[in-house]
Amino acid sequence: MLVGITGNIGSGKSTVSNILKSLGYPVFNADIIGKKVLLKGRRGYKAVVKEFGTEILKEDGEIDTKKLASMVFSDKKSLDKLTSITHPLILEEISFIKRIYTDSIVFVEAAVLFEYGWQELFDFVVLVFAYKGQRFLRASRRFDLKEVIRRESFQLPYGKKLEYSDFLICNTENVLHLKEQVLNLVHYLEELET
Ligand SMILES: CC(C)(COP(=O)(O)OP(=O)(O)OC[C@H]1O[C@@H](n2cnc3c(N)ncnc32)[C@H](O)[C@@H]1O)[C@@H](O)C(=O)NCCC(=O)NCCS
Ligand SMILES: Nc1ncnc2c1ncn2[C@@H]1O[C@H](COP(=O)(O)OP(=O)(O)OP(=O)(O)O)[C@@H](O)[C@H]1O
Known part of the structure; x- marks a missing residue:
């Protein structure tokens, strides 16, 4: 269930x-899943950097979620762009969880x-x-x-x-x-x- x-x-x-x-x-957390898919090498990373530019990167090359947050929560279109990348990946993971915990x-x-x-x-x-x-x-x-x-x-x-x-x-x-x-x-x- x-x-x-x-x-x-x-x-x-x-x-x-x-x-x-x-x-x-x-208990799983969709906010955490949504940030995991943005880690370097994960499936959301390249698309988000392409969309928002390298200025959202920290020195270590990881996405600075604070910078990203300030961009997306001040503009609905930017938030829509981010969610169009990450939400399918989050939903995939939730569907996987659903398949694993059947009983x-x-x-x-x-x-x-x-x-x-x-x-x-x-x-x-x-x-x-x-x-x-x-x-x-x-x-x-x-x-x-x-x-x-x-x-x-x-x-x-x-x-x-x-x-x-x-x-x-x-x-x-x-x-x-x-x-x-x-x-x-x-x-x-x-x-x-x-
Ligand atoms: C912009 C990001 C990286 C900022 O990360 P940050 O650590 O600051 O916030 P975190 O993800 O932990 O969310 C904290 C709170 O912000 C609010 N929030 C987050 N995403 C959204 C959203 N799309 N719409 C409205 N509120 C949101 C919620 O109240 C949430 O509990 C992150 O929020 C993000 O990727 N959001 C878009 C993806 C999404 O919708 N995630 C939520 C899935 S449930
Ligand atoms: N009944 C309560 N009385 C006092 N403080 C509370 C109560 N419930 C939660 N808190 C505190 O309020 C803060 C927010 O709670 P929590 O992190 O559980 O909310 P959330 O909905 O997960 O927040 P977010 O939307 O930021 O992810 C935390 O510091 C938590 O300890």
């Missing part, structure tokens, strides 16, 4: 993933899932919710607020995402409250699986 975990920036997807991992479940539950965390119509690939999608203020505050630990706002502007609003989701997890309280919901979710999924 392939289960997607999604939610807007700073909602707590990785925290949910970590809880699932601590319970022993296999157990496997989770894939994907920040942007409904935005690109990936829901068809999953048996169920879990949406992690937190209020905008909470998300922005939490995400500012990793990115500055301007960057958080820019990235959020490329994400669908929760109202739309709720329509497409199978389960909702509310990360509006403390992590213990989040863990209780994750436990209820896996209990339900395990019952479906048997």
Whole structure:
């Protein structure tokens, strides 16, 4: 059973993933896959350098994801160019994961899932919710607020995402409250699986 975990920036997807991992479940991360395919020698590297130029390279020849981020999150066309290269490769890997884990539950965390119509690939999608203020505050630990706002502007609003989701997890309280919901979710999924 392939289960997607999604939610807007700073909602707590990785925290949910970590809880699932601590319970022993296999959890993959589409953001990480998306960056792996950009490593030197991997299939996205040449195409992205050709598209964005050698100015996105660091001294060691690897792609500087910070520079790339500043280009793509300030211009929708650039973001579309990047995703047209990396998304087919990410989807290939998710399909592979789906084929490998046929008789157990496997989770894939994907920040942007409904935005690109990936829901068809999953048996169920879990949406992690937190209020905008909470998300922005939490995400500012990793990115500055301007960057958080820019990235959020490329994400669908929760109202739309709720329509497409199978389960909702509310990360509006403390992590213990989040863990209780994750436990209820896996209990339900395990019952479906048997
Ligand atoms: C530009 C890149 C290299 C920047 O890497 P960086 O380490 O700064 O960010 P990371 O990938 O870890 O994403 C962090 C957060 O940014 C937001 N974000 C990332 N990609 C997107 C996107 N295409 N649309 C909207 N928000 C996005 C999400 O909230 C995500 O959780 C990277 O984000 C990227 O390659 N994005 C395009 C590919 C993609 O869509 N990846 C996400 C697959 S789920
Ligand atoms: N319930 C909570 N209470 C307080 N802090 C939290 C809570 N849930 C998550 N956090 C913290 O908020 C930050 C963002 O959480 P997390 O990384 O899980 O979100 P995310 O959705 O994966 O973020 P991103 O969109 O940047 O990938 C982290 O520092 C995390 O420890």
